[in-house]
Amino acid sequence: MSVQERKQRERAERERLIVATARELAERQGWEAVTTRRLAESIEYSQPVLYSHFRGKREIIGAVALQGATELAAAVRAATSAADGPRARVAALAFAYLDFAARNPAVYDASFQLDGGLAYAQEDTPEPLKDAFAALLETLEGVAGGGVPPGLFTEVFWAALHGLATLTRAGRLLPEDAEARVELLVDRLAMV
Amino acid sequence: MSVQERKQRERAERERLIVATARELAERQGWEAVTTRRLAESIEYSQPVLYSHFRGKREIIGAVALQGATELAAAVRAATSAADGPRARVAALAFAYLDFAARNPAVYDASFQLDGGLAYAQEDTPEPLKDAFAALLETLEGVAGGGVPPGLFTEVFWAALHGLATLTRAGRLLPEDAEARVELLVDRLAMV
């Protein structure tokens, strides 16, 4: 069985290569530059190989999205655990979130803006997405305030961050006052 | 000169038809269904005619976006002027905004999500966009709270609404608790 195992390993390796390459390409030149032809060319295989791993382009975006969610969760947890006190932890969460979105625009888009064919807010939601939300919840549930369900509070806080992230990157908000906006958001929303 | 005037009128009329048709098509089947061929077919002209009015598809989206911004501003102003008291006016603004986004998803996307080739937050920003922001500002500047620039407060509030609108429509947030989320947002952000 070692032959088959080797083949499986190689297949899995190639799949990682596809996702990594798609991500790089998207981060470097935008998702509109990620075509099946260019992607196939980059991994030095023909187009149909992509379709032996993924149903289509959407699923490739979805794979990048899951990677992104995992990393976002890790970034948020790292930032919050390094901060002292509820107020500082919430602020650290917000800055970490926006920083991630700004540094990985293509990945962030894959996760929260593009259609990666993933289920959200449902039972069959992939684990990384649920975990990313959980990472936010862990810190935010402490500052939801009385009578407010932590989940609901987290959704609102998340939406605000998402709005700041997307509007800023789309040029709708000037990046200069980014910090002031975050401070205002944290001061008002978090009940410390 | 009346002949030329008539032609100009007809041209303007056809341009309105293009925008209206693109909007209908997008609202009915999504922007990905708005192709230059289908659009040309719908207005009963050939494709190149579109390019005698607009530089490309992006500009058509941009035209729909401007319409949308104008209507959004009107909807917000209508809702706020019908409400009594600062708290009620802010809530009315929020509900009107989200209602507009939910009822006109394609138009909302054109305005704030897709690339319509429009400038934002700059000097050469089209008037309808500036006015839509102004409509929010008019109501929100009264509840910004001391020491907080009204413009900054409006940006944050807008971002939160935008986040709620997009995440809800993308299936990231369940629509059930929509009202509770808005109430929470208004209660926390607005200093009545």
Place this chain on the structure above:
DNA sequence: CTCTGTTGTCTAGCAGTGCTAGGATCGACT
């Protein structure tokens, strides 16, 4: 009323997209 020149429109086509059918090739097992 005819001719002319401009203005407007359409046909046809380019280069690119996501995706797939079918043939070729390679290699693991009998």
Place this chain on the structure above:
DNA sequence: AGTCGATCCTAGCACTGCTAGACAACAGAG
């Protein structure tokens, strides 16, 4: 050593946004 199945690629489909160039319609001049 030969067979047969898995794997991969070539070629192509139907579509996209966009454009060059042929063609027709029509206002203005004579």
